[in-house]
Amino acid sequence: MSRPESSRMSTTAALPAVWSLVLAVAVLGPFLVAPGYLLFRDAVSTPRSFLTDSALGLSDAAARAVPQDALLGWVSTVVDGGVAVTALLVASLWAAGWGAARLVAVVLPASGTGARLVAATVAIWNPYVAERLLQGHWSLLAGYAALPWTICAAVAIRRRRRGGWVSLAVCLAAAGLTPTGALLAIVTSCAVLVAPGGRTRVVPRVGGALALGVAVSLPWLVATALAGGGTEADPAGVRAFAARAEPLLGTIGSVAGLGGIWNAEAVPTSRTTAWALMGTLLLLAVVACGVPALWRRRRNPVIVAVVVPAVLTVLVIALAATGPGLAVGEWAMVNVPGAGLLRDTQKWVAWAMPAYALAAAAGTTVLARRFAAPEPVWATAAIAAVLVALPDLVWGVGGQLQPARYPAGWEKVSQIVTADGGDVAVLPAGMFRVFDFSGPVPVLDPSPRMLRADVLQTGTLIVAEGSVAGEGRRAEDVETLLLSGADPSALAARGVGWVLVEHGTPGESGAAKSTLDALEPAYRDDDLSLYRVEGVTSTPSPHRALAIGAHVVWLLVLAGGAGCALGQRVGEHRRLVGAREQS
Structure with missing residues (x-):
């Protein structure tokens, strides 16, 4: 040939x-053609994500x-x-x-x-x-x-x-x-x-x-x-x-x-x-x-x-x-x-x-x-x-899909929240948000992927026919406490070390102002308010090592297989080139 x-x-x-x-x-x-993040309904990308227990x-x-x-x-x-x-x-x-x-x-x-x-x-x-x-x-x-x-x-x-x-x-x-x-x-x-x-x-x-x-x-x-x-x-x-x-x-x-x-x-x-x-x-x-x-x-x-x-x-x-x-x-x-x-x-x-x-x-x-x-x-x-x-x-x-840009406050809050300071509760209630910076379509709350600590989410989905219950029982309990204006000690007893309030998005806040008034603000701007619940530390899941090990197995199969496949391709290419040069 x-x-x-x-x-x-x-x-x-x-x-x-x-x-x-x-x-x-x-x-x-x-x-x-433009920098930004995919932030649309169930899709949430953030500048940085963390290996929280929830991520595992x-x-x-x-x-x-x-x-x-x-x-x-x-x-x-x-x-x-x-x-x-x-x-x-x-x-x-x-x-x-x-x-x-x-x-x-x-x-x-x-x-x-x-x-x-x-x-x-x-x-x-x-x-x-x-x-x-x-x-x-x-x-x-x-x-x-x-x-x-x-x-x-x-x-x-x-x-x-x-x-x-x-x-x-x-x-x-x-x-x-x-x-x-x-x-x-x-x-x-x-x-x-x-x-x-x-x-x-x-x-x-x-x-x-x-x-x-x-x-x-x-x-x-x-x-x-x-x-x-x-x-x-x-x-x-x-x-x-x-x-x-x-x-x-x-x-x-x-x-x-x-x-x-x-x-x-x-x-x-x-x-x-x-x-x-x-x-x-x-x-x-x-x-x-x-x-x-x-x-x-x-x-x-x-x-x-x-x-x-x-x-x-x-x-x-x-x-x-x-x-x-x-x-x-x-x-x-x-x-x-x-x-x-x-x-x-x-x-x-x-x-x-x-x-x-x-x-x-x-x-x-x-x-x-x-x-x-x-x-x-x-x-x-x-x-x-x-x-x-x-x-x-x-x-x-x-x-309909356009890149979004986070306001500066999100980065500042992500730097304040620590991984060992307890879990994060979020207001308003619910998992979906409507932000000015992401457009009129509801989007999953980005805080679970933006913060170093676990963010409690109920998993409840609002659909046209009503709602579909999620599996987050502990999150539901904490959400109920916040909406009823409970004392911060009740949140602390359930491992909540932070409360994040996301402004400008629809949702129920109930009597949460009573709880927030009793907390120390850690950050506040037009988009976000972060409150610290004192005296709370978090203990990582005892199963983290096993979960990370399972992820490493998956990654090794992916990376190892890709490496072997690439090596085989390179070998085949060299043999082909050699055969052509001899012909």
Whole structure:
């Protein structure tokens, strides 16, 4: 092979990665052109995070944000936390598109570059990505992005290709940034590995995947076992977080179109109008073109392992929003420990993405073969259809996502609060805030990630149908004391050493002024007031060492696997260069 021809092939192979990066930048552009922090609904980034007991999952609340919070606590010691979150988010979207293209190359090797570009577009430019961004679930998108790479790694293991296990370790660890992401990737890998065929035996390969899955899940498994948070869940959450029908679609149509998030406000503007129907039809048309091609390959166990879970996921999520489905879910919340992790059913529609990407790519190839126009023409048409289906995903989902800047008082308060001076109680009551500096959309209180001490939070969520109780029993007790104007000694007896009042945000304060008047102010400005409760010291959880050890195992799997994979790539590149020089 001549060097110019080899160079052209390398450039063509790189196109899906470049195109995926272009799409990721188009979505997250506001955070790349202006400094600031992601502060939107459930998403909270801060200049610096700390390795508190809560960050390790050692509280009475469910360990939903581990090892995410611990990772940011470590990383933000050397890199600004806002930069870290933006980088992770860009990397997630980039990896989702690039991974979808790579999946097509592995499973449908006859497909061309155009088909792979279509797959990359479907993986990034869809309602699931938009709605999870608007809900603030940035770390969930890391698990979403890992799915196509996980399938590729599982295929390599089935074929006994070099580096398969290392790649799978990296994929599962990257997905394991959240418990949901870990489960998404573990189930996906097992579905591919349990399918018959391949050059390796089923039991060892599935057992190996499960062992890796347990290793990367240790942060939240250990935290749940030690602290017991989240083993019970409010049944009201099942109805509140069920998938939702979007305009003219019904629940099944919304979910099939990769949409239908429970929060009607966390959707792009185009999905609140009749365009939701048109956009869904455009996306599904691109996907449907490849369904016959995948059906003809139904003897391929990998395709079956990707497509069947996708179909079942859409059907089960839609059924879970019906009367019988809600009843089953409510029963599970009461009787099955840890079932609260499953209550937001629409987030599991991520399992459909790899199948959609494969079908879209297959359809592009089929159309190019059946009709006179070359593949690039059909690929361009398919990409245009997917982009037009969701026109307002661009630039921060139609400008809804913009970087925020904290007032100076937040940094000053974070310097005053010490890790050993007791826990922090916050006013007004509740977990969500509306700040002038972050815009009109409610956002999770940033103080738990901004301060060195544990911040007590009830976990209670206010939704359209009412409220969903959280797991923070001690926080509820302290909140009740504050709202009733209790003596500071009652707070001290419960380990509260600080009271932070956040001004200018709606919320109930009750008779808390009586308590605050009896406390010594430690800081005060127009945005924040910090009070010291004297005589309180805090004792770290006795389980910190075990929890940190679990996080270190996860980090070692991630970093060690990435290092091994990089070493293998470098070795392969050197061998290739050597072979070319000899030819």
